[in-house]
Amino acid sequence: MSAFFGPLDPERRVPPRQQTRIAAFLISAHGALARQYAFALPAKLDSAWQTEMNAQVFRETEIVSLLLRATSWVPDLALGYMGACWEAAWLPAPVEAIPDPALATAAGLATLAHAVHAGIRPAALLPVDANANDPFVMALRRIEFESGRLLQAQILLLKGADLAPFRDAVSATLERRHTEIGKLWGDALAGIGITTVPAE
Amino acid sequence: MRVLNLPLDAAMPFLNHGSYRIRYEIDGPANAPTYVLVNGLTQYAELWTAYRDALVAREFRVATFDLLGQGASDKPALFIRQDDQVAALHLLIGKLGDGPVFLSGISFGGLIALRYAIAHGKRLAGLVPMSCFAELPPQLLLLGNALRTGLILGGTSYLQDLLLPMNLSDQWLKPLLDRLDSVKRQGWLVNDVYALQNLMESFLDFEPLTPLLPSIAVPTMILNGEFDFLTPRALHETLRVQIPNSSLVIIPRAYHAFTLEKPALTADLLACFAQDVLAGNWQGDKAVWIAPEEAGGTLAPFPAGYDHLRAIPVQGVTP
Numbered sequence: 001m002s003a004f005f006g007p008l009d010p011e012r013r014v015p016p017r018q019q020t021r022i023a024a025f026l027i028s029a030h031g032a033l034a035r036q037y038a039f040a041l042p043a044k045l046d047s048a049w050q051t052e053m054n055a056q057v058f059r060e061t062e063i064v065s066l067l068l069r070a071t072s073w074v075p076d077l078a079l080g081y082m083g084a085c086w087e088a089a090w091l092p093a094p095v096e097a098i099p100d101p102a103l104a105t106a107a108g109l110a111t112l113a114h115a116v117h118a119g120i121r122p123a124a125l126l127p128v129d130a131n132a133n134d135p136f137v138m139a140l141r142r143i144e145f146e147s148g149r150l151l152q153a154q155i156l157l158l159k160g161a162d163l164a165p166f167r168d169a170v171s172a173t174l175e176r177r178h179t180e181i182g183k184l185w186g187d188a189l190a191g192i193g194i195t196t197v198p199a200e
Numbered sequence: 201m202r203v204l205n206l207p208l209d210a211a212m213p214f215l216n217h218g219s220y221r222i223r224y225e226i227d228g229p230a231n232a233p234t235y236v237l238v239n240g241l242t243q244y245a246e247l248w249t250a251y252r253d254a255l256v257a258r259e260f261r262v263a264t265f266d267l268l269g270q271g272a273s274d275k276p277a278l279f280i281r282q283d284d285q286v287a288a289l290h291l292l293i294g295k296l297g298d299g300p301v302f303l304s305g306i307s308f309g310g311l312i313a314l315r316y317a318i319a320h321g322k323r324l325a326g327l328v329p330m331s332c333f334a335e336l337p338p339q340l341l342l343l344g345n346a347l348r349t350g351l352i353l354g355g356t357s358y359l360q361d362l363l364l365p366m367n368l369s370d371q372w373l374k375p376l377l378d379r380l381d382s383v384k385r386q387g388w389l390v391n392d393v394y395a396l397q398n399l400m401e402s403f404l405d406f407e408p409l410t411p412l413l414p415s416i417a418v419p420t421m422i423l424n425g426e427f428d429f430l431t432p433r434a435l436h437e438t439l440r441v442q443i444p445n446s447s448l449v450i451i452p453r454a455y456h457a458f459t460l461e462k463p464a465l466t467a468d469l470l471a472c473f474a475q476d477v478l479a480g481n482w483q484g485d486k487a488v489w490i491a492p493e494e495a496g497g498t499l500a501p502f503p504a505g506y507d508h509l510r511a512i513p514v515q516g517v518t519p
Contacts, residue, residue, distance in 0.1 A: 114277065118394035128385065148355045148393040155397070158278055167279075174277045175219075 001195040004127040012131035016072040018192045019136050022122055023071035024079050025086065025188045026143060027064050029116045029181075032090035034060035036109050052153040056113070059150055063143050070139035078191055089184055097169035107163055107170055110154040115177040117151040120185055125194060212272065215265075215291045222288045223272040226295070227252050228261035233325065233474060234296050236263045238289065238305030238313050240331075240457070241399055242356075242363065244271035244390050247460065254467035260474065261299075265292055267312070267399070275395035282402050285312045286319060293323060302474045304328035306459045307431065308399065314409055314439075317416045326477045327416065328470060330423040331456045333435040334442070335408035343430060348400045356393055360384045366430055367457035413442035419482045420446035421473045423466070423491075425454030433509050445484035449499065450508070451491045468495035 005014040037057045045051060090112060094104035123144035130137045157163065163170050186196040214221040225245060228234075235255050237248045245264040252262040266273035268288055269280045276284075289312060293301055303324050305313035310332030317327045333340060351359040364380065365373065376383055420443045424436040433450075440448040449469065451458050459466050469491060476482040488502040502508045507516040 114394070118277065118392065121392065124389055128382070145355055149353065151394060152352055155278075155394070159401075171276075171278050178277050 001190075001193055003125075003195060005125050005130065005194065006127055008127065008130060011134070012129055013072070013134045014126075014130065014136055016074040017076065018194070019071045020074050020076045021079070021188055021192045022125070022140070023067040023073070023136075024076065024083065025185065026120070026122060027067050028083060028086040029090065029120065030060045030063040030067075030143075032087065033109075033113050033116060034064060036090075036092060036112075040106070040109065049156075052156075056150060056153060059146055063146065066139050066142065070135040072136065082188060082191075086184060089180055093173075095166065095169055095173050098163075098166050103162060106157065107166070108173070110157045111170070111174045111177040112181075114151060114154040114158060114174060115181040117147040117154065119178050119182050120147070125189070214273075215288065215295070217268070217284065217288045217291060220268055220274040220276060220284075220288075222265055222268065222274070222291065224263060224265035224292050224295075226261060226263045228256040229259060230261065230297075231299060232259050232261045233300040233302065233478060234261040234263055235302045235304060235470060235474065236289070236293060236296075238303070238309030239265075239267055239270060240306045240459075241308035242359065242387055242391060242396060243306070243309070244387065246271075246386070250463035251459075251467045251470070254464065255471060258471045260471065261296070263292055263296060265289075267309070269395040269399045271390045275392060276398065277394065278398070280395075280398040280402050282312065282315060282406075285402075286315045289313075289316050290320060293320075300325035300474075300478060302326040302328065302470070302477075304330060304470060305332070306330045307332065307456065311409075314413070314416070317418060317420075318409065318412045321416055321418050324418045326474055326482075327418050327420040328423060328473060329420070329436075329439060330459060330466070331425060331428055331431050332422070332439065333431045334410045334413055334438050335435070336403065336406060337435070340431065340435070344400065344403060348397065351393060351396055351400070356388050356391055356396060357384060359396065360387060363457075367428075367455050368461055369427070369453065369455055371453075372461045410438055410442060413439060414444060416443045417445065419473075419477045419484055421469070422446055422448045423451060423458075423469065424448060425451045425456060425458045427454065428456045428458075430456040437509060440486055440488070443484075444486075445482075447484050447487045447489060448508070449489045449491050450502070452493055464495040465491065465493075 005018050008014065034057055037053055037060060041053050041057055042050065092105060093108045095107040098104035098107055121144055122140040126137060126140060158170055158174065189196055212223055214223055237251060239245065245266050248264045255262050267285050269275045301324055303313045303316060310329040313327060314329055314334060317324055347359060347362060350362050422436050422439045424433055436448055440446050454462060488508045489499040490502055492498060505515055507514045
């Protein structure tokens with residue numbers, strides 16, 4: 001077990017089995033965010049903040065497209081069961097303490113997106129000597145970089161005035177989302193020889 | 201539970217603050233006077249390794265930890281209050297028994313140390329704020345805002361790109377120019393964008409500490425790099441003027457991050473300060489000193505009649 005991808009092949013690329021597992025997880029997570037944001041996006045924008053929602057839809061879609069093309073795919077029998085678990089975890093979960101259904105749903109989606117964008121750092125798994133010109137390596141770096149930017153929309157909503165009356169409930173939901181998704185990520189990595197240390 | 205992207209020692213101890221865990225380490229003889237060292241904003245506890253080794257060799261105990269939001273400590277997802285950092289520090293100091301405790305912190309860590317001294321000063325034998333501030337004047341406020349924007353738009357790596365040349369000297373940077381990525385890597389690995397952003401945003405409701413500084417009664421040595429323009433001399437002057445039993449020590453040719461650049465000298469200053477306090481020889485007198493260039497040298501008084509707030513030798517004005 002290692003904290004990083006490897007052993008790298010002679011061209012310093014990540015092993016295809018590790019690429020497949022990581023890409024499948026990220027496609028599942030970012031694909032779910034793309035679908036949920038697309039569903040929530042109105043045909044005609046009413047508010048300035050909805051421009052950010054439009055951006056989220058297309059950047060999440062870009063991540064999926066990028067991984068589909070940059071990954072060296074190999075069969076992975078574990079993906080059937082894991083994929084089902086992942087998809088179940090992404091299901092919409094409105095924040096229960098918020099009485100306005102639309103706001104509760106938006107807050108729930110924001111907690112999921114925050115946990116994915118903030119808590120999943122695929123580029124941090126790359127060893128120092130990974131080939132910087134390899135498309136999969138470049139893709140992971142790009143996804144982590146873009147996630148830091150996408151995250152700002154979630155931070156603005158979750159820290160914003162609309163949710164201030166529900167701060168404790170939102171914080172608790174967010175921490176729970178981080179824990180859930182961190183565990184899924186840790187389990188996905190553990191199956192391909194990468195260790196993460198649970199800090200209970 | 202939180203899953204980390206870094207290998208950890210399974211025996212690493214943690215403190216519990218509410219639902220959050222704070223990673224800490226205590227080294228050195230159990231009954232010795234203790235130095236507690238508080239990280240700067242983008243730092244992690246291992247950056248004090250040289251201090252731990254130097255101070256333990258001089259019969260001190262050393263306690264280090266990752267602040268909430270840093271390194272291997274938990275990273276609250278949405279908000280990190282500075283009061284929680286002080287509470288975490290109080291938990292750590294509570295683990296140290298009844299012996300003398302000297303508290304030192306750099307930059308953001310210096311601010312947390314000041315807050316601790318204001319709230320729990322009786323527990324301290326001495327205080328050493330380094331590259332520190334008690335208020336956010338316009339330059340520091342705007343620099344902080346710009347650094348936060350840099351973090352948001354460019355990630356941790358870009359924030360490091362801004363901080364390295366701002367806070368370290370050419371002499372330190374030049375031999376590292378072709379391997380800066382490796383210098384940045386550990387900080388990039390252990391610190392997350394959202395957590396650093398939360399730490400920075402803990403200043404959104406910041407109130408100046410200046411009116412509270414006179415309540416700090418413990419001996420206090422304020423360390424300021426000669427060329428620190430992130431937190432320049434005037435910010436340290438506020439501490440010197442307001443903290444009754446303090447002295448200001450200017451580190452020659454040093455920038456904001458002199459704890460990284462001059463560990464031997466700084467550890468020597470910390471040890472000598474604590475030894476003076478314990479021996480009853482410390483006199484703050486709100487004096488201004490110049491540190492030696494190297495560890496083992498002696499402090500020199502700032503030349504009488506000159507203004508220590510200026511960068512050119514201007515005669516001081518007698519108040």
